[in-house]
Amino acid sequence: MLSVFIVAPFGGSLIAIFFPSDQRGATAWFAGAIALVCFLLTAGLYPFVATGGVLRFELDWVPELGLNFTLRLDGFAWLFSALITAIGFLVVLYARYYMADEDPVPRFFALFLAFMGSMLGVVLSGNLILLAVFWELTSIVSFLLIGYWHHNAHARDGARIALTMTGMGGLAMLVGLLLIGRAVGSYDLDAVLASGDAIRSDPLYNVILVLVLLGALTKSAQFPFHFWLPHAMAAPTPVSAYLHSATMVKAGVFLLARLWPVMAGTEAWFWIVGLAGLTTLLLGAYFAIFQQDLKGLLAYSTISHLGLITVLLSLGSPLAAVAAVFHIVNHATFKASLFMAAGIIDHETGTRDMRRLSGLFRYMPITATLAMVASAAMAGVPLLNGFLSKEMFFAEAIETHLVNALDTTTPYVATIASMFAVTYSLRFIHSVFYGPLPFDLPKKPHEPPRWMRAPVDFLVLACLVVGIIPAQTIGPFLHTAVVSILREDTPSYSLAVWHGLNIPLIMSFVALSGGIGLYFLMRSYLATGIEGPPVFRLLQGQRIFERVLVTLSWKWARSLEQSLGTRRLQPQMRLLIFLALAAGALPLAVGGYQLPPLLIRGIDPAFALLWGTGIACAVGSALLAKFHRLASLVLLGGAGLVTCLTFVWLSAPDLAVTQLLVEIVTTVLILLGLRWLPKRIEEPETADIPLKIRFRRLRDFLLATLAGGGVALVAYTVMTRPLVPETIASYFLAQAYHEGGGTNVVNVILVDFRGFDTLGEIAVLCIVALTVFALLLRFRPHPDSLETPEQQRVQNAYDDDHPERAEGDSVAEYLHIPSVIMRWMFPVTGMLAAYLFLRGHDLPGGGFAAGIAMSIGFILQYMSGGTRWVEERLRIHPLRWMSIGLLIALATGVGSWLFGYPFLTSRAEYASLPIIGKVPLASAILFDLGVFSLVLGATVLMLIALAHQSVRRAARAHMRAARPEREAAQ
């Protein structure tokens, strides 16, 4: 049931975005209908809530983390939902007439509905994390709404400032809520509300408090975070009306009130919240007097009124909390109607500047009357709703809650702020509707359309009715909300208009008369038309904000980047290796590493000789890699062969086979690449190598030695430790034959036990091959490497010198006898590959090895006959091999679903074939076939693509477009 409150607005938002942009009416009706449905649903739920019931809706989200999609409707949430949906509906109705023809209306209503949904989410969340999510959503959607007219720089700036402020606050709040969850042990709101003592006595209470308050105070635009709100008035007026009344800024005070039972009452709460609220109350009201923009005046008034609510919540007394909730409702009604009235004035006259507006009463008497009543409510005139909650505020301000300076000053500040409120309300009315008739207005003013005014009518009527008979109208709803916050602490209070002649009434009287007097005193100053209050206008929040942002995100970031960052690879690699070394050494140092005893026993001289060669190869390869690439490659191959022999020696035939085959392919590959690298001739090492370079080499050498020594040390330590008999390997060894149906455990692991991993591996191989292929399609070699290689030039010159030889003979005859042998080797290689493949499950071999062996067969043909010769005779389609391989592997996996087993379950049988004998016929062998095919395709694709570069160059040079580029793909 509750989920409708979330699903309907967000779903509606998705639908609304698809309305054609000329369907203003239809989109508005659609959005209005959704808001109305939500409101009616809220109304329908009232009887349940009124009896103290709490409606819950719960959906598992990440239950392991205590994170559930919990919605929870109690009296307080109900009151807010009613406000959000009712005012939401009225604003939609108003916006239907307010928005201009050229505005993209579907986007407006879609965002509006999303905003309503987010706000409902905030008030209905029954889980702290969920609340934070919706909270951020309101920030983001309000950013989009404020920036709705994104062609306007003010709108963009306002949106950005609002998002930065509320977003930062939201982030702090999230951390605070996480800490609350930690203190309570649950994120569930009911659990949190039940454990106020645990939170207040938590050692981190002050941290939690500051973080949560950062969120609430930024959202509610409390001093010193208030300045985003006046900039947010660049939004369309319906949005402002909504943001300032029932949503957004109210989310902050909502959170304060929601957490009031568990967090308020401490000295820290009183000081932080009280000081922020009191300052905001006073400064907001003061600034409002000096605004020239109608919406600016209203924006500062909102700030001030939210300060009032914050002060009430800071006091920690239940009666003050009642007054706070009451004022939330009252402020929402009169502020929404005032913004709408301001929007009507703007809409019908074309300006909101109070210096140009005057005497409008003559043109729009009804609107003027409505605005007057609403601003009287704002000023706290008796018989209007604003008066009631203001009286309650005064009463609470006089009470002594804690004995300190702040508590003593509260009543005086409250009176002065109310005086200012009277002044700015009066200014709003007097300067706009009275005085001389306006002259150069952009439009001829007149009354707005009937239905554009209807929401204002309704809201102003509400102000009046609540102000006159509060107990009969708002009373029960307020009571329900208050009970749900305060529970057994609910005080007895009365909502009567007349409490007798008491101090609050006198304060009201002082504020009213003082405010009127102040207005007439200041008229001459205000008439000068200077924007902003004296002194304070020099201190602009926005300016400071921009400067802070620039310093943080530009200056500091840049200097950090310059001092720490580098675009060069070598320092980065150095850092990386250093960090890896440190990360490797740290656990050894912390865990207490002990050097194992040196074991000299059992040294085989042959093995020592083998590794003597291996080490020489490695070092030699490293030394020669710069100036003697081919020699370095040969030595690299030597190191590879030593590795391969080590595998043979140490009982790993599978690895040896694979290593040997891969070694061959790698060497061929790099040989193919050598041709495209720049020539580098070794210069004789002069004695005067710069000191810097010497130092750099020495440092790298030390780093490399440390890395190598560390690896050697760890390897040695592990190798000399006794064997652990029970590891996962024991399981594989025990089950390989019975479950996998193969005796070669390595192969069974690859294609059966860990088949899914292997599927991932071959997919990676596939991706790499395709990437190589794609990169080479666009390959443009450097002009230096374009000419024919030196060797071929020498051979061609020889042909030219001898008249009996045609050009190209030498190239064709080069290595003639080996190439004949290589051609004849093709079937043998194929046979070897088939053999390796078939025996794979039981003996060393398998799909990987077979695939590479087969690809070597193809490469040999290319080497012996040349690219053109091979391709005239043999079409290899590596891409097909690859895709078929991948499909077979996948199909084998999916096939087990058909028999009701999980993905890649295998089944093993042995089949007797004539001549060949017993062949293992596990379904895993099909999978291995896929591996074979894919490895073959990928290897051949990479090698051939690289080999083709030389041919392409030649073809380009001789006959452009004679051969289609597609051939490279073959």
Added chain:
Amino acid sequence: MELILSAGIGALAASGVYLLLRPRTYQVIIGLSLLSYAVNLFIFSMGRLRVNAPPVLDPGGAGDLWRYTDPVPQALVLTAIVIGFAMTALFLVVLLASRGFTGTDHVDGREPPRGD
């Protein structure tokens, strides 16, 4: 045995790391290959060194680690060899493309102000 192999692994790793820190792309690719030998041998050695231990089961039998070699590091290394090849290929092509684009085989894609 263990001493020799670990010395070998150390030498391979040291040569590889030294080359990784060099400025020319070809040096880096050779370095990566050397380093991958070292890493493969390192992983392989985690199953302890066994000379003349059978790697393949008797048909119908179940094995244990006392009699047979440890298959898990071997399986890991086997795929690592193939993936290592793929990485070398990819890196080689990136190297060639970078040389084609920038005209230099320096790892930063441009020659340093003064020769190294």
